[in-house]
Amino acid sequence: MKAIDRVHAALSCEKPDRVPWVPFVGCHAGALIGKTATEFLKSEALMVEGLQEAIKRYKPDGIPVSFDLQIEAEALGCTLAWADENPPSVSGHILIEGRTLEDLKPLDVQAGRIPLVLGTTRRLRQANPDLALYGLLTGPFTLALHLLGTDIFMKMFDDPDYVKRLMTYCTQVGVRMASALIDAGCDVVAVVDPMTSQIGPDQFREFVTPYMTEVFQSVKAKGAFSSFFVCGHAQQNIVAMCECQPNNVSIDENIPLDYVRSVCLPRGISFGGNMQLTSVLLLGSAEDSQRNALACMEVAGETGYLLAPGCDLPYGTPPANLEAVMRIALDPYERDVIRAKAATKTSADLLDLSEYGNSDKIIVDIVTLDSEACAPCQYMVEAVRKVTPEFEGIVEWREHKIKYRESLVFMTSLMVRNVPTICIDGQITFVSRIPARDELIAAIQRRINEKMRTKIQQRRASIYILGNAGADRDRIRVNTEKAVKELGADVDIVEIDDEQKIAAYGISKVMLPAVVLARYQVKTTRVIPEPAIIKEWIKDV
Amino acid sequence: MKSPIPVLMLTGYLGAGKTTLLNHVLALPGIREKRLAMIINEFGPLGVDGSLVNAGAHPKYELNRGSVFCICIKTDFIKTLVAIAQDVKPDLVIIEATGVADPCDLGQILGTPPLAQAFTTWANVCLVDAQGFVQTAAFLRTAARQVMWADGLVVNKGDRVSPADLAVLQPILGAINPRAPQIVVTQGQVPEAFLEGLVHRPFQAPGSDQPQPELSSGSVQTELPVDRQAFLEAVSGLGDRLLRLKGTVVFKEGARFMEVINGRVLEKDPPGQNTRTAFAVIGWKISKEDLTAAFSRCL
Numbered sequence: 146m147k148a149i150d151r152v153h154a155a156l157s158c159e160k161p162d163r164v165p166w167v168p169f170v171g172c173h174a175g176a177l178i179g180k181t182a183t184e185f186l187k188s189e190a191l192m193v194e195g196l197q198e199a200i201k202r203y204k205p206d207g208i209p210v211s212f213d214l215q216i217e218a219e220a221l222g223c224t225l226a227w228a229d230e231n232p233p234s235v236s237g238h239i240l241i242e243g244r245t246l247e248d249l250k251p252l253d254v255q256a257g258r259i260p261l262v263l264g265t266t267r268r269l270r271q272a273n274p275d276l277a278l279y280g281l282l283t284g285p286f287t288l289a290l291h292l293l294g295t296d297i298f299m300k301m302f303d304d305p306d307y308v309k310r311l312m313t314y315c316t317q318v319g320v321r322m323a324s325a326l327i328d329a330g331c332d333v334v335a336v337v338d339p340m341t342s343q344i345g346p347d348q349f350r351e352f353v354t355p356y357m358t359e360v361f362q363s364v365k366a367k368g369a370f371s372s373f374f375v376c377g378h379a380q381q382n383i384v385a386m387c388e389c390q391p392n393n394v395s396i397d398e399n400i401p402l403d404y405v406r407s408v409c410l411p412r413g414i415s416f417g418g419n420m421q422l423t424s425v426l427l428l429g430s431a432e433d434s435q436r437n438a439l440a441c442m443e444v445a446g447e448t449g450y451l452l453a454p455g456c457d458l459p460y461g462t463p464p465a466n467l468e469a470v471m472r473i474a475l476d477p478y479e480r481d482v483i484r485a486k487a488a489t490k491t492s493a494d495l496l497d498l499s500e501y502g503n504s505d506k507i508i509v510d511i512v513t514l515d516s517e518a519c520a521p522c523q524y525m526v527e528a529v530r531k532v533t534p535e536f537e538g539i540v541e542w543r544e545h546k547i548k549y550r551e552s553l554v555f556m557t558s559l560m561v562r563n564v565p566t567i568c569i570d571g572q573i574t575f576v577s578r579i580p581a582r583d584e585l586i587a588a589i590q591r592r593i594n595e596k597m598r599t600k601i602q603q604r605r606a607s608i609y610i611l612g613n614a615g616a617d618r619d620r621i622r623v624n625t626e627k628a629v630k631e632l633g634a635d636v637d638i639v640e641i642d643d644e645q646k647i648a649a650y651g652i653s654k655v656m657l658p659a660v661v662l663a664r665y666q667v668k669t670t671r672v673i674p675e676p677a678i679i680k681e682w683i684k685d686v
Numbered sequence: 687m688k689s690p691i692p693v694l695m696l697t698g699y700l701g702a703g704k705t706t707l708l709n710h711v712l713a714l715p716g717i718r719e720k721r722l723a724m725i726i727n728e729f730g731p732l733g734v735d736g737s738l739v740n741a742g743a744h745p746k747y748e749l750n751r752g753s754v755f756c757i758c759i760k761t762d763f764i765k766t767l768v769a770i771a772q773d774v775k776p777d778l779v780i781i782e783a784t785g786v787a788d789p790c791d792l793g794q795i796l797g798t799p800p801l802a803q804a805f806t807t808w809a810n811v812c813l814v815d816a817q818g819f820v821q822t823a824a825f826l827r828t829a830a831r832q833v834m835w836a837d838g839l840v841v842n843k844g845d846r847v848s849p850a851d852l853a854v855l856q857p858i859l860g861a862i863n864p865r866a867p868q869i870v871v872t873q874g875q876v877p878e879a880f881l882e883g884l885v886h887r888p889f890q891a892p893g894s895d896q897p898q899p900e901l902s903s904g905s906v907q908t909e910l911p912v913d914r915q916a917f918l919e920a921v922s923g924l925g926d927r928l929l930r931l932k933g934t935v936v937f938k939e940g941a942r943f944m945e946v947i948n949g950r951v952l953e954k955d956p957p958g959q960n961t962r963t964a965f966a967v968i969g970w971k972i973s974k975e976d977l978t979a980a981f982s983r984c985l
Binding site for chain 1: 699700760761762764798818821822824825826827828829902903904905930932933964966968974
């Protein structure tokens with residue numbers, strides 16, 4: 146299935162071959178090419194370069210061309226304040242700076258940065274014919290706030306007719322912008338109206354619904370798909386948003402995804418978003434991001450959901466986190482891994498492997514996804530397999546495929562966090578890196594040397610002199626003491642005359658006097674070794 | 687381990703007088719001697735609030751990307767607080783939050799891992815515009831939610847309303863937030879003792895899908911002439927439940943611009959030529975449907 150078809154299927158409330166992945170890459174694409182948000186958002190060439198880089202790295206099914214809600218306001222004459230790591234903000238509201246609503250002209254799609262956005266759209270469409278391209282426009286209510294400022298809330302009571310005329314104007318702007326975006330190559334138009342979260346459903350139905358509905362109908366009439374983006378505490382308005390008849394409703398982490406699903410799907414409207422932007426994608430780890438993505442996908446189900454963050458990605462989002470989410474979206478195997486990891490989070494499941502690696506042999510464990518399915522895993526296993534014969538039976542290796550629960554328990558118990566990883570005698574040695582042959586041999590040799598030293602230090606021996614007290618036993622003791630002394634060895638000498646104890650050594654009366662040498666080795670102290678570990682000791686014997 | 691830095695949060699709708707209050711707070715003896723850091727944000731003209739705040743040595747951080755607690759600006763807010771904790775290490779952080787900030791996010795943000803150990807909420811103070819609160823809160827959900835979350839309510843512009851209007855407003859605020867003590871002031875002149883006496887109590891507010899706390903609004907429009915007597919009877923019948931009414935009513939004898947404020951009926955000539963009735967209403971403890979239906983008999 147092509148990416149664009151996958152997105153369209155989900156937007157049509159159908160079940161695609163997998164959940165589509167739509168990272169809302171805004172000025173973050175600037176960070177990918179080392180440019181500030183201002184540089185990025187003011188240059189068609191940089192926008193194309195940054196977005197192409199995002200497409201290469203994140204392998205999306207769909208991507209927004211521009212995530213900047215100030216484009217129309219700027220084109221209409223509002224002044225902007227620019228920032229290095231954010232889109233600009235509106236700093237001057239033209240309707241409280243002397244202009245009247247009657248002064249405002251229809252939107253000129255050649256004004257401000259609109260040609261830049263349209264040019265970027267055309268070039269992206271040409272380069273990515275199979276990708277869904279989201280054209281974003283400022284929703285009428287948010288645009289009205291840009292033009293009038295927060296006076297709009299007072300005017301909703303003081304002069305509701307004025308607010309409605311203003312909304313009508315903003316709707317015309319939206320319809321014109323949507324048309325231009327579709328003509329330039331966008332197949333999805335997202336109407337982004339976050340400020341609607343500030344009002345209740347009654348006000349929404351009076352001041353937003355008629356206008357939004359008109360924008361969505363204009364998108365539909367041009368054969369494109371539509372989405373209603375909102376952010377903030379907007380749960381009260383989800384039903385009203387659906388009544389505007391978009392193809393899709395997209396929300397941020399403030400609204401429970403299961404609630405949105407329960408409202409949207411019965412109405413034949415798809416839904417998306419909800420990934421946690423700041424606490425996870427920006428500040429969390431790759432694995433946190435994967436867990437969050439998987440949680441969204443599991444709550445949402447496979448029909449009519451698009452995996453996406455709740456708003457435009459922060460400028461400094463670590464690309465590794467988004468690449469990790471991409472793998473979750475694309476690879477069912479990665480989803481299984483994260484699911485399995487989640488299932489082994491309780492400490493009761495973990496093995497105590499603190500004494501792991503105390504056997505005579507060197508154990509090389511390779512923790513993999515599956516060497517038959519994952520290329521890096523395969524190369525790592527190959528590397529180990531080729532060097533172990535050099536150690537002539539001293540080194541044993543095993544692959545732990547974490548698709549199996551016991552392997553995952555083993556991995557978690559050894560505190561391995563990445564795959565593939567090589568552990569030598571339970572020590573994490575090579576993480577996500579295939580070691581060169583000499584490097585691997587040196588690492589194993591170091592462990593052998595270390596083990597030998599420990600073994601020599603830990604080994605003790607006893608010489609048991611068995612037989613009744615008398616001249617023969619005395620002579621044996623004297624000779625033994627002499628030998629131990631001359632060798633400087635750490636050996637205990639024990640004389641035993643108890644018949645039952647002597648019999649326990651397999652020595653009969655007629656065989657006396659006898660000498661038994663016993664070596665022993667401290668394996669653990671004050672811990673209860675796991676059977677797997679004891680097995681390794683027994684194999685040595 | 688170092689004690690967490692207290693955070694004093696000032697909320698309130700644009701125009702309530704937050705900047706005036708902040709200037710007053712900065713001049714209080716108990717605050718003046720502290721090492722401060724301030725975060726100032728307003729949805730509106732860029733930096734206006736920041737430039738009005740008294741000049742001083744306090745580090746000021748301005749955030750200008752819509753709501754300070756909109757998810758879109760959460761990143762900047764966290765980064766700013768981290769920088770304050772690491773670089774400034776003040777005795778107190780004062781946050782003047784945008785009028786459209788939903789304060790329920792403050793606890794969530796201060797609870798994120800980099801911040802949880804570094805900061806503690808001293809108090810959440812909401813400034814209420816005695817004149818404009820009802821009109822605003824009926825339309826802007828956040829205005830009522832800011833009251834709901836506050837540890838203390840400062841009712842500003844007390845000199846611009848009558849005692850009778852205050853007698854209506856204060857029970858409304860008390861019903862929205864019975865936990866928070868109220869004080870009526872002018873020009874943001876809140877006594878230091880009031881702030882010192884505030885205690886932050888973690889609060890679990892109803893979800894944003896829950897109805898507004900008993901404030902409702904609606905509008906009535908008709909092309910038909912309105913019966914004056916029936917209209918006045920409808921106003922009278924609603925009694926305390928009708929907080930505000932404003933707009934043009936075309937009576938059989940002609941159009942009038944009508945305004946009702948807490949039961950007082952005012953009328954004047956309408957602006958321009960009006961041929962249709964269109965007025966907005968704000969109610970208290972009455973649904974939007976019942977509120978607008980009350981006028982159906984006079985249409």
